[in-house]
Amino acid sequence: MCYFTIWFLNCVPVLTTGAAPSLPFKATAKGSKGRIVAVIGAVVDVQFDEGLPPILNGLEVPFHGKLYLSGDNVVRTIAMDGTEGLVRGDEVIDTGDPIKIPVGPETLGRIMNVIGEPIDERGEIKAKNFAPIHAEAPEFVEMSVEQEILVTGIKVVDLLAPYAKGGKIGLFGGAGVGKTVLIMELINNVAKAHGGYSVFAGVGERTREGLFGGAGVGKTVLIMELINNVAKAHGGYSVFAGVGERTREGNDLYHEMIEGGVIDLKGNNSKVSLVYGQMNEPPGARARVCLTGLTVAEYFRDKEGQDVLLFIDNIFRFTQAGSEVSALLGRIPSAVGYQPTLATDMGGMQERITTTKKGSITSVQAIYVPADDLTDPAPATTFAHLDATTVLSRGIAELAIYPAVDPLDSTSRIMDPNIVGQKHYDIARGVQKILQDYKSLQDIIAILGMDELSEEDKLVVSRARKIQRFLSQPFQVAEVFTGHKGKFVTLEETIRGFELILKGEMDHLPEVAFYMQGGIDDVVARAEELAKQNA
Numbered sequence: 091m092c093y094f095t096i097w098f099l100n101c102v103p104v105l106t107t108g109a110a111p112s113l114p115f116k117a118t119a120k121g122s123k124g125r126i127v128a129v130i131g132a133v134v135d136v137q138f139d140e141g142l143p144p145i146l147n148g149l150e151v152p153f154h155g156k157l158y159l160s161g162d163n164v165v166r167t168i169a170m171d172g173t174e175g176l177v178r179g180d181e182v183i184d185t186g187d188p189i190k191i192p193v194g195p196e197t198l199g200r201i202m203n204v205i206g207e208p209i210d211e212r213g214e215i216k217a218k219n220f221a222p223i224h225a226e227a228p229e230f231v232e233m234s235v236e237q238e239i240l241v242t243g244i245k246v247v248d249l250l251a252p253y254a255k256g257g258k259i260g261l262f263g264g265a266g267v268g269k270t271v272l273i274m275e276l277i278n279n280v281a282k283a284h285g286g287y288s289v290f291a292g293v294g295e296r297t298r299e300g301l302f303g304g305a306g307v308g309k310t311v312l313i314m315e316l317i318n319n320v321a322k323a324h325g326g327y328s329v330f331a332g333v334g335e336r337t338r339e340g341n342d343l344y345h346e347m348i349e350g351g352v353i354d355l356k357g358n359n360s361k362v363s364l365v366y367g368q369m370n371e372p373p374g375a376r377a378r379v380c381l382t383g384l385t386v387a388e389y390f391r392d393k394e395g396q397d398v399l400l401f402i403d404n405i406f407r408f409t410q411a412g413s414e415v416s417a418l419l420g421r422i423p424s425a426v427g428y429q430p431t432l433a434t435d436m437g438g439m440q441e442r443i444t445t446t447k448k449g450s451i452t453s454v455q456a457i458y459v460p461a462d463d464l465t466d467p468a469p470a471t472t473f474a475h476l477d478a479t480t481v482l483s484r485g486i487a488e489l490a491i492y493p494a495v496d497p498l499d500s501t502s503r504i505m506d507p508n509i510v511g512q513k514h515y516d517i518a519r520g521v522q523k524i525l526q527d528y529k530s531l532q533d534i535i536a537i538l539g540m541d542e543l544s545e546e547d548k549l550v551v552s553r554a555r556k557i558q559r560f561l562s563q564p565f566q567v568a569e570v571f572t573g574h575k576g577k578f579v580t581l582e583e584t585i586r587g588f589e590l591i592l593k594g595e596m597d598h599l600p601e602v603a604f605y606m607q608g609g610i611d612d613v614v615a616r617a618e619e620l621a622k623q624n625a
Contacts, residue, residue: 120186124149124165129176132169132372133418136182139163146224148185151176168374168415170204188224191382192217193389198327199353199360201344204367204379210344212355221389223381227441234445237509240452243279243319243578244272244312246493246561247480249588250518251500252510253452255397256445257477260405261312261456262469267482269456272312272493273330273401274346274567276454279319279578312482312493315565316401316454319578327390328352328362328399331383334369334376334407346567369407373418376411384442384451391449398451400443406458409436409468425467432471440475478502491562491605497525517585520592521557528554549594552601556591559604560613577608586610 124138136149142165143149149167170189191206196217201210204223208215238255242248253259261269332340344364347353353360363386367379380402390396402408409432416429424430443453455476460466462484473479480500487494507515527550531543540548566576579587587610590596596604596613603617 120184122184124182124184126151126176126178126180126182127164128178129173131418132173132374132415134167134169134173134176135164136167137164138184143184143186146188148187148189149182150185151180151182166419168377168418169372170375170378172372188222189378189382190220190222191385192219193221193386194219194393195358197363197386198358199355199362201340201364201366202382203365204371204375204382206382209366210364219389219393221385223378223385225385225388225442227438228444228446232446232448234447234450236445237504239504239510239581241581242276242316243580244275244315244493245563245579245584245587246495246497246500248579248581249514249584250497250505250522251478251480251495251502252504253454253502254477254504256450256452257503258440258443258475259452259454260472260476260479261454262459262464262479262481267484267487267494268312268492269403269458269482271315271565271568272480272482273316273403273454273456274343275312275319275565275576276316276328276399276401279316279566312480312495312565315493315567315576316399319566327396328401329383329387329390330362330364330401330403331380332364332366332368332403333379334371334404334411335366337368337370340364340366340368373411373414376407377415380405380408380439384439387451388442391446391451395449397449400451400453401455402453403456404458405455405472406460406468408439409471428467432467436471436475477504489558491558492565492568493563495561497561498522498529513589514581514585517588517592521588524550524554524557524592528558549597552597553591553594556596556599556601556604557588559601560587560591560607560610562604562606563608564606572606574606577612579608583609587613 122138122140122143124136126134127137128135142163189205191202192215194217196215200208200212200215202215203209206215206220234256239248240253240255240257242253247253261272330343332343344353347362348355351359352362363383365379365383365386367375367382369376371379383400383402387398387400390398409428412432412435413423413427413429416431417423421430424432429435443451445451455472457469457472459469464470478501481496482494483496483499484494486496504510505515505518510518527547531547531551534542535551540551543551563579564572564574564576566578569576590610596610599613599617600620603613603620607613607616
């Protein structure tokens with residue numbers, strides 16, 4: 091007979107009588123035993139006759155199956171795994187500690203679940219250090235105020251909505267627009283260019299900056315490219331937290347990382363730690379897996395002084411899981427049925443993602459937008475914590491321009507001449523002005539045609555279409571699908587390319603030459619190739 095464990099997190103005390111107990115409660119000793127008195131879905135009530143365990147303590151149950159639960163004489167707990175087979179009267183043991191997970195270099199290249207167990211069938215994670223997933227945010231005096239761009243190698247991001255090192259980036263988009271692929275490329279590029287660490291947290295989806303987009307616009311592809319670029323360009327590590335992730339996509343991501351060299355099965359050159367809480371897991375696991383990934387990243391930042399990238403895919407599933415837990419706990423729902431503690435839950439997690447004097451955690455969070463509605467409380471609550479937003483647009487994806495980043499809706503707090511420099515700022519604003527002018531002319535073009543435009547407007551349209559196509563870029567992580575060799579473009583090369591287009595020095599080149607190219611030199615080479623073909 092095998093012995094398995096069940097963990098509980100103490101959550102809301104449930105009173106067995108109408109009278110409120112006196113505070114503080116008498117704490118139980120480690121190893122104290124209680125018994126299950128009720129199982130309501132993922133919520134389990136446990137009675138202790140000799141005092142109560144502290145809030146957030148883990149409890150275990152001798153049981154023929156594995157279960158992880160988060161949680162007067164009765165405490166209410168939330169399950170970290172299925173509750174099938176639990177019955178009233180089952181014995182429960184207080185472990186005396188919160189959930190602790192393995193941290194450190196031993197986690198690189200491995201996949202673990204919310205409570206730190208390996209799920210990649212490669213044996214035990216032989217970590218020397220363990221850390222509780224619940225922790226306080228760094229003190230104000232420990233934080234750093236330095237401003238620095240994190241170069242991703244993705245033109246549209248670096249030019250128009252640059253990411254701040256140690257910032258939070260929101261990756262917004264509906265289903266199927268390429269959030270995860272973008273994160274993959276970021277992890278790859280940043281690790282190889284900056285030598286940093288990345289952590290990927292995948293929450294309920296197929297990362298303080300945000301990546302926004304509706305279904306099918308490329309959020310996943312963009313995430314994969316980010317992972318790729320971070321690894322190759324910065325030589326660093328990433329942590330990927332998959333929250334509510336599809337099991338198939340998590341499996342695909344793992345094998346793509348192996349093929350791309352981000353995970354090294356034979357040596358010690360892996361660049362990413364993976365933490366999965368798939369969408370088949372109970373809400374308790376999906377609500378806590380973000381914290382597990384964050385804990386792995388915090389170790390690299392605080393103990394090793396690293397600049398870490400934390401990828402969360404998808405942060406909406408974190409909110410969704412919290413809503414399910416809230417309903418099971420009997421709380422009255424708030425707007426659109428979300429939990430009344432939505433802002434508190436989000437803030438408690440986001441405030442742990444920051445830059446300290448020891449190192450930094452830069453977070454890229456893919457954010458699913460229900461029905462492409464940015465006013466939905468889930469994405470709207472996330473906005474307040476973001477330093478940059480990358481919005482993926484289905485309209486741009488329909489033009490076959492990838493990454494399908496909207497250059498007019500995407501924003502960044504550090505797009506300031508005092509931070510990025512006057513030249514970068516002027517070129518970025520010039521690009522956005524031409525694209526905005528082109529957008530305002532599209533109705534006239536649709537009704538009257540190009541011939542009715544003035545010569546000046548025709549020039550604007552011509553340059554805007556070239557800029558639009560030059561914002562596309564072949565991803566290294568998508569080479570097998572597109573047939574185009576992926577490109578990492580430096581910030582200097584990106585600025586130079588768009589400067590030449592704005593000055594009119596590329597007016598003689600056909601717009602097709604700008605599509606799916608890296609730097610401006612690649613565009614010139616492609617134009618010469620096309621000229622030879624047409625000769």
